[in-house]
Amino acid sequence: MNYTPTTLLPNQEIPPIAGFRLSTVGAGIKYQNRQDLLLVHMEPAAVCAGVFTRNTITAAPVKLCRTRLKGGKASALLVNSGNANACHEPQSTQAALEISAELAKQLHIPQEEIFLASTGVIGAEFPTQRVVSQLPTLQKNLSPHLWWDGAQAIMTTDTVPKAAFRKIRLGNHEVTLAGIAKGAGMIHPDMATLLAFVFTDANITPSALQTLLERATAQSFNSITIDGDTSTNDTLLAFASGLAGNPLINDPDFPEVWPFAVALHELCRELAHAIVRDGEGATKFMTITVEGAKQWQEAKQMAMSVAKSSLVKTACFGCDPNWGRILAAIGYSGVPFSPETLTIYLGETKIIENGQMAAGYTEEQGQIVMQRPQITIRIELGIGTATHTVWTCDLSSEYVSINADYRT
Amino acid sequence: MNYTPTTLLPNQEIPPIAGFRLSTVGAGIKYQNRQDLLLVHMEPAAVCAGVFTRNTITAAPVKLCRTRLKGGKASALLVNSGNANACHEPQSTQAALEISAELAKQLHIPQEEIFLASTGVIGAEFPTQRVVSQLPTLQKNLSPHLWWDGAQAIMTTDTVPKAAFRKIRLGNHEVTLAGIAKGAGMIHPDMATLLAFVFTDANITPSALQTLLERATAQSFNSITIDGDTSTNDTLLAFASGLAGNPLINDPDFPEVWPFAVALHELCRELAHAIVRDGEGATKFMTITVEGAKQWQEAKQMAMSVAKSSLVKTACFGCDPNWGRILAAIGYSGVPFSPETLTIYLGETKIIENGQMAAGYTEEQGQIVMQRPQITIRIELGIGTATHTVWTCDLSSEYVSINADYRT
Numbered sequence A, B: 001m002n003y004t005p006t007t008l009l010p011n012q013e014i015p016p017i018a019g020f021r022l023s024t025v026g027a028g029i030k031y032q033n034r035q036d037l038l039l040v041h042m043e044p045a046a047v048c049a050g051v052f053t054r055n056t057i058t059a060a061p062v063k064l065c066r067t068r069l070k071g072g073k074a075s076a077l078l079v080n081s082g083n084a085n086a087c088h089e090p091q092s093t094q095a096a097l098e099i100s101a102e103l104a105k106q107l108h109i110p111q112e113e114i115f116l117a118s119t120g121v122i123g124a125e126f127p128t129q130r131v132v133s134q135l136p137t138l139q140k141n142l143s144p145h146l147w148w149d150g151a152q153a154i155m156t157t158d159t160v161p162k163a164a165f166r167k168i169r170l171g172n173h174e175v176t177l178a179g180i181a182k183g184a185g186m187i188h189p190d191m192a193t194l195l196a197f198v199f200t201d202a203n204i205t206p207s208a209l210q211t212l213l214e215r216a217t218a219q220s221f222n223s224i225t226i227d228g229d230t231s232t233n234d235t236l237l238a239f240a241s242g243l244a245g246n247p248l249i250n251d252p253d254f255p256e257v258w259p260f261a262v263a264l265h266e267l268c269r270e271l272a273h274a275i276v277r278d279g280e281g282a283t284k285f286m287t288i289t290v291e292g293a294k295q296w297q298e299a300k301q302m303a304m305s306v307a308k309s310s311l312v313k314t315a316c317f318g319c320d321p322n323w324g325r326i327l328a329a330i331g332y333s334g335v336p337f338s339p340e341t342l343t344i345y346l347g348e349t350k351i352i353e354n355g356q357m358a359a360g361y362t363e364e365q366g367q368i369v370m371q372r373p374q375i376t377i378r379i380e381l382g383i384g385t386a387t388h389t390v391w392t393c394d395l396s397s398e399y400v401s402i403n404a405d406y407r408t
Helices: A060-069 A091-107 A128-132 A135-140 A147-153 A206-218 A255-277 A296-308 A310-317 A323-331 A363-370 A397-405 B060-069 B091-107 B128-140 B147-153 B206-218 B255-277 B296-308 B310-317 B323-331 B363-370 B397-404
Strands: A020-025 A037-052 A073-083 A114-121 A162-170 A173-182 A195-200 A235-240 A285-293 A343-346 A349-353 A374-380 A386-393 B020-025 B037-052 B073-083 B114-121 B162-170 B173-182 B195-200 B235-240 B285-293 B343-346 B349-353 B374-380 B386-393
Touching (some): A020 A135, A037 A060, A037 A147, A037 A195, A037 A206, A073 A091, A073 A195, A091 A135, A114 A195, A147 A173, A162 A255, A195 A255, A206 A255, A255 A386, A296 A310, A296 A323, A296 A386, A310 A323, A310 B397, A323 A343, A323 A349, A323 A374, A343 A363, A363 A374, A397 B310, A397 B397, B020 B128, B037 B060, B037 B128, B037 B147, B037 B206, B060 B091, B060 B114, B073 B091, B073 B147, B073 B235, B091 B128, B114 B195, B114 B235, B162 B255, B195 B255, B255 B285, B255 B386, B285 B296, B296 B310, B296 B323, B296 B374, B310 B323, B323 B343, B323 B349, B343 B363, B349 B363, B363 B374
Parallel strands (some): A195 A235, A285 A374, B285 B374
Antiparallel strands (some): A020 A037, A037 A073, A162 A173, A343 A374, B037 B073, B037 B235, B162 B173, B173 B195, B285 B386, B343 B349, B343 B374
16 A cells, blocks of 8 residues: 555654644633633634534534535644533633634635634633734744644643654645544533544645545544443544645545555544544554445444443443343343344454354453453344444543542 | 322332232352342233233243233243343243243143243353252242342342332222333343233233233333343233132223223332433433423434433533533434423423523523422423323443443
């Protein structure tokens, strides 16, 4: 494959991407003594695409982005942590519009090309003036090198910043993709909000970028679960400056696009995995694959049923090869299947064959797998050819402490 | 209303019900030094009805009961704890058939009139001989008075036995209903199995009993959740001896049937509530009502979305009036609604009005409610007239300990 996969640690450099400059500042929105505001300036205006929360109740920035995405052009992205700017209408929408208008004025760009994202407290008044007063500083400090600062500024109770990049070649042109994300943070009274932003210098149409982003999301951000709760603020945005100079990508299914599609998919998956690994209280990374299903939607539904089971997740925390719980979660998933052709592997160990405990399986074998920091559950239905994989973490006593005790 | 509601403590007597005799014994199926086997003998043969788990994977006794229910007649019920008799085929089914055949021979009744239920370890070999060898003792000790012994014999990690009764008058006839249940028990490698059995001397047809039992279940056992996991063994059976001598109930919608329908509903709800109160690690009893919905199914779906949210449940454990989490769970429930007409009450305190934080609400008001052992969340959608209530418990660190640490 014609690209270089890269897994990053926070001390590793993410290269500049032509067309994007970043800056961060501490606006004291909720946190003190840390950066909580990120500006990404895009010059020339970038092509953009986005995927948002399916929650019926959405924050003001989500509403604003959904509308502006129709224009397909972006000149700036402003992200804050510490306040979700949600459920405090009409002030929430007013805050979003006021900040956007002020930023447009200072950057001399159309308001419709400004995108916003927020994460933090729901229902609290948004400190508009604190943000507006920092816009000149943000504008002054723009730099193409501040990816890790950006990843840190959008954190809530994430314990590590999350960023990744890929470099690929499309014909003679080198194309770079970089992404930052934040995940399972909990701030009163918030839930695990997922924010992720992808930047590339690829030359691509908005509709092709949208299609490829949605496909990548289905196999990454939409295939992870920490606790089954969906935020009012979940936002994934992708921006493409076009400055790599590759021939315009306008057909997402054109074979030449494949390296870009794979790199985007991998980038999203790497960020999604980083979010799961940093899930609240997580001690284990769990991969759940359903194979041999009739449709991938059914494979996903069954995999998610196992991934969301509190009993499976506590068993993983306790290193307990409790296959009865896996079997039960499969059984109540709502997906039709035949127990007679059901096979389940825990790691490399076959635990269920034809719906019964596999001959020769011993609990000691199961326990060896369950004691690992990464646990794989593979479910073979034997009734079709569709497959899907989801990722989750275990449910630990630390999860309950984080979500119940933080106020006391 | 023409009946006597009764809430019981274990030292309170449940009256004999004509036609039913019970006995219990310790068979050492898994536990030592306790009763783990319950026989209920019905003479004359009782009319019966049942509701079972919706899990695709079911235990051998569930399959057997489903088949025999078609006959509509029951002469004996045998229940064991300590082994679910599931997922160890063909031995599971062989064990169920062998025990049933042996019991039929000893009691001189047709095999088809014997009902079985099991709760405990999934996938383990069933100790058929230990059970068979106790059948003579069980038969010898039958008594109309052993309701609490029966409730104790079917417990797994329940901390208290669960039983209830109602006495009503149908015309000139006194009718008694009694029920026993077990709930959120966890035995390796099992999940929270719900077993409940209702006995009455009412004179009723099998189809009327089935209809009334299903209606009562919808508003009781099917409206509770501990952790969202559905067992392979969940079983609710109702038996009616007919010895009260009331005019035969054959139309469940006949007005004269109303006291019986209400008593059955209340009995099921009382047992369901007892299961929630004794949920694993539970410290709080939560009632979630959705009103003003278009259909009751949608009201239930939304109430369950809130009841199953790990974030709402941990907030209740932590006494945190975290209304953002309630709002989010409503938003991702999949039920269409309008935030503009949404009102939410926490106890008697209005926290959300028109989708926003209610004017005058203070966090102190919310905390007063959240510190109570019983917490009520009332959601008014304002788009219809349908309503539904569900019950759950909080998610505590004790829940994780019970389900992760019991082996270590």
